[in-house]
Amino acid sequence: MFSTLLRPKMKQHASTFRFDLLVIGGGITGAGIALDAVTRGMSVLLVDMQDFAEGTSSRSTKLIHGGLRYLKQMELKIVSETGRERKIVYENAPHVSEPERMLLPFHKGGTFGPLMTSAGLAVYDRLAGVGKAERRTMLSPEETLRLEPLLKRDGLLGGGHYVEYRTDDARLTIEVLKKAAEKGALCLNHCKAEKLVYDAEGKVAGAQIRDRLDGSRFRADADHVINAAGPWVDEVRALDAIDNDKHLKLSKGVHIVISQSRFPLRQAVYFDSPDGRMIFAIPRDGKAYVGTTDTFYDGAPEEVAATGEDVDYLLEAANGMFPGIGLSREDVESTWAGVRPLIHEEGKNPSEISRKDEVWESDSGLLTMAGGKLTGYRKMAEDVVDRIVRRSKDRTFGPCITKALRLSGGDFDDPDELQTFIEGKANEAELYGLTRKEGREIAAFYGTNADVVFRFAHAAGDGGGLSASVRGRVLYAIHGEMAATPADFLVRRTGWMFFNAGRAREDREKISDYMAELLFLEPGEKSRMLDELDHAIRQTAGLQGG
Structure with a gap:
């Protein structure tokens, strides 16, 4: 049950059933908790206000990485856990994650030197359990420049070549939620927990929920409630009682996207910025993106x-490391900005604050999952659901099984099968009236759910200025991925707003018209959703000339 058209039925069920667990927050942390809990036999309701x-x-750097920077800060436990978890994510969802060779150049006077880089990467490989084929290689200056000729040559001493994993963070979250829904979890977006409810003993026992799309309200009852609202966890805690002295400190991270015609980056690079921060520059689908900043945000x-x-800072960093490209604001096609929910540590700047996760429990029994990283979502979920299991003395739930559970679209015996699968689907696409190129793109993006998208595309056909391929994706997003607005589709179901910004802006009205037709929207509702979409476009627009 993961179709936008089934929202009324889902809300009715949510209001008449007592769940074992209510999860507040539908980011990767909440999604992971919902999947872990439902696969242990719990009944689960998840809501997200957006x-x-x-x-x-x-809005992350879109890497499932082991956290080399945390090694520098001697956070060995984070390096070890996240390094091992990234391989698990890859094996369970190869269509939304892939190994990415990362180049770490070192220059005279930089943060990393040859000996420190070699030793650090060796420790990193060991802590992260890196396989032999993916272990670090140390390179001479000449070898480093062969991999990435755009690099600054002055003072170059060499480089380290090691493996990270690239992902689509929003797609990963959606695939986790789809799997949770497949296993029986009830997941509702655009539904805000406005008030917590309590039993006769003062223990939290659910929440009053408001659907922000139609204004309807319902009460959800649950034996346990987990606050996994990311940057909003303190807001949710305020509905209960903030009974410890810990709280979040938000850190803002910004990325910029540039066409590879202007920034022909061959190789993902992790490099020093002028102020000593480490910055990523990563090629992706004909674009290169650079990030991230790290400043407190209130x-x-x-x-x-x-x-x-923010944009000027990243342009200065890129131009400093790649001095021949001469990037300016006019080259920035799109941006994205997000906030990291860090656990406050007095006197530390954003880059120094640990990315560790913690579970807080209030007197009412409300559990809060605070901090953490995208890479560690599965292990974080396992730990907090273990806590629920220990609480439930009168119930028996199963063990955690998510370590070897394929996510939606990731039903491959081995990740190496993906490329063969994509080529096979390119051939099949022609049977549905699609081109081989469209078939290849759909298979690479949706994995083993590609056949469903093919069928939707075939049924939809061309129309309204949109190709069958796009119409099929819109249909699948609504019926199989709970997309309820054009912004849901263009930002989180496809990522076009970031990596195909021109197309997103050009097709905004056509896609909005098609979704309005499919969702039976009144003119006022369609107008409101277009306003929301335009707001998202303004938030992600490049600052050309501004």
């Missing part, structure tokens, strides 16, 4: 956006 993954979980998390100062 779209799934609309907060931090669609505004509303949902309104975070790149400023001219």
Whole structure:
């Protein structure tokens, strides 16, 4: 049950059934908790006041990485756990994650030197359990430049070549939620927990929920409630009682996207910025993106956006490491900004604050999952659901099984099968009236769910200025991925707003018209959704000339 058209039925069920667990928050943390809990035999309801993954979980650097920077800070446990978890994510969802060779150049006077880099990467490989084929290689200056000729040559001493894993953070979250829904979890986006409810003993026992799309309200009852609201966890805690002295400190991270015609980056690079921060530059689908900044942020998390100062900082960093490209604001096609929900540590700047996760429990029994990283979502979920299991002395739930559980679209015996699968689907696409190129793109993007998208595309056909391929994706997003607005589709179901910004802006009205038709929207509802989409476009627009 993961179709937008089934929302009324889902809300009715949510209001008449007592769940074992209510999860507040539909980012990667909440999604992981829902999947872990439902596969142990718990009945689960998850709600998010925005779209799934609309907060931090669609605005990261889009890497499932072992955290080399945390080794520098001697956070060995984080390096070890996240390093091992990234391989698990890859094996369970190869269509949304893939190994990415990363180049770490070192220059005279930089943060890393040859000996430190070699030793650090060796320790990193060991802690992260890196397989032999993916272990680090140390390179001479000449070898480093062969991999990436755009690099600054002055003072170059060499480089380290090691493996990270690239992902689509929002797609990963959606695939986790689809799997949770397949296993029986009830997941509702655009539904806000406005008030907690309590039993006769003062223990939290559910929440009053408001559907922000139609204004309807319902009460959800549950034996246990977990606050996994990411940057909003303190907001949710305020509905209960903040009974410890811990709280979040939000850190803002910004990325910029540039066409590879202007920035012909061959190789993902992790490099020093002028102020000593480490920055990523990563090629992806004909674009190169650069990030991230790391500054404290005190505004509303949902309104975070790149400023001219943020963009200029990243352009200066890129131009410093790749001096021949001469990038300017006019080259920035799109941006994204997100906030990291860090656990406050007095006196530390954003880059120094640990990315560790913690579970807080209030007197009412409300559990809060605070901090953490995208890479560690599965292990974080396992730990907090273990806590629920220990609480449930009168119930027997199964063990955690998510370590070897294929996510939606990831039903491969071995990740190496993906490329063969994609080529096979390119051939099959022609049977549905699609081109081989469209078939290849759909198979690579949706994995083993590609056949469903093919069937939707064949049924939809061309129309309204949209190809059958696009119409099929829209249909699948609504019926199979709970997309309820054009912004849901263009930002979180496809990522076009970031990596195909021109197409997103050009097709905004056609896609909005088609979704309005499919969702039976009144003119006022369609107008409201177009306004929301235009707001998202403004938030992610490049700052050309501004």
